[in-house]
Amino acid sequence: MEAQNQQQASTAEIAKKEPTQSERFMAKVVSEFGSSVGEVALTDFQKRLAQNYFISIDGILRSTEEKRIKKSEQYRDPLPVTWANVNMEKLARDVVAMARIGFDPGQPNHINPIPFKNNNTGKYDITFIEGYRGLELKATKYGLDVPDHIIVELVYSTDTFKPIKRDLNNKYEGYEFNINNPFDRGTIVGGFYYHSYSNAPEKNKLVIMTIKDIEKRKPDHASPEFWGGEKDKWEKGKKVGKETVEGWYEQMCRKTVFRAAFSDITIDSQKIDDDYLRLKQMESEYDVAEVEREIKENGNKDIIDITPRGEEDASAGMASEHASDDVPTTAPQPGGDEVLF
Known part of the structure; x- marks a missing residue:
């Protein structure tokens, strides 16, 4: 012992x-x-x-x-x-x-x-x-000419959106954007991002993305839990058919525009x-x-x-490009420009 x-x-x-x-x-x-x-x-x-x-x-x-x-x-x-x-x-x-x-x-x-x-x-x-x-x-850390503000928005079918491009009559690029029905905005028709320079407005930049442009950037391995759609249905370890998942389509579209907005900033060598x-x-x-x-x-x-x-859902599938930002912690709020920094 x-x-x-x-x-x-x-x-x-x-x-x-x-x-x-x-x-x-x-x-x-x-x-x-x-x-x-x-x-x-x-x-x-x-x-x-x-x-x-x-x-x-x-x-x-x-x-x-x-x-x-x-x-x-x-x-x-x-x-x-x-x-x-x-x-x-x-x-x-x-x-x-x-x-x-x-x-x-x-x-x-x-x-x-x-x-x-x-x-x-x-x-x-x-x-x-x-x-x-x-x-x-x-x-923000490595950019060559980082804008003072970056605005990212989705545009819905009931919204009014008018781009203002720089020309003889307009010194700076801009836009007009009104949300006419904040509680029922309809379907997503596209989105845009806006690089704004407070002390050099002539450098302001507006980029418009159609819904086709947004969906083209959808990852090949995008999970239905994120983008919505059909997925295999399993019962007792056996596939029994398909089921439709609502997903987080709007948030995924917005994050796609967001990523495009920051990827558009040139890196300073x-x-x-x-x-x-x-x-x-x-x-x-x-x-x-x-x-x-x-x-x-x-x-x-x-x-x-x-x-x-993912930060919000550990069990959902991989969405290649969006591997770490799949399901949002909070949904984007309808209405108003979001100034990101």
Whole structure:
């Protein structure tokens, strides 16, 4: 009995010394901060960001592993989606770059982690996809000529919208926009965004998008939970037909116009730093991983179905371009221009 107690005490002591996943993660991030900025100590803000990244990644790993286990053995990847199988060196470098840009996974629609299996390393790489608020942050920080205000609106069939283009009679671009029936605006016919410069109105810019333009930007993997439409209906593990889902069509249309508005800001080459280059590299890696996923999905079906954990809905499907800004926390309010910054 005494020997058994001693063994249990020894096991408990070893377990106590074994660093937790959170401690391992923080140690890697601290080390990477130290190698990149010349000092190991993190500010309180950087520590909070690192904790937010750990919590966010831990959540997506857990949900993805649950989905892996639920798959039949025939289609299940043998490698568990756990911290032990994550490429920690790459993750630490990426987290440092994202944190220094200012992306905070604790904020809605900033940045979203997505795990992909790297067959070359036998590990899972965590890539990051910026949400529409993250896109705003990046454009504001690295933009060449950032507008003072950016206005984004959808136009409905009962609204009155008149664009004013710059010509001999008008010094500046502008528009007239009236919401005639705020509680029943009809169907969406398009949208627009407006770049406004307070001290240089001659640079004001109006871009109009028809509903066709908006829907052309709908991601190939858009989920019915977001854009609406039909999806497979399952009962007791068997597909029994189709069901119609209402989704969040209006919000998705608005976010599409929003993304176009900030993507239209030219990046200033003089502001590009190592963190921005790292971000572009991750975007490229994500594109490559998506192509590989497509090949596997349409080939032998032997693939882990990776679903990103959106800020508002962890169980809905991936919508490629909108991976991290799918279901909004609050619906856009009808009426009035929204000044974003």
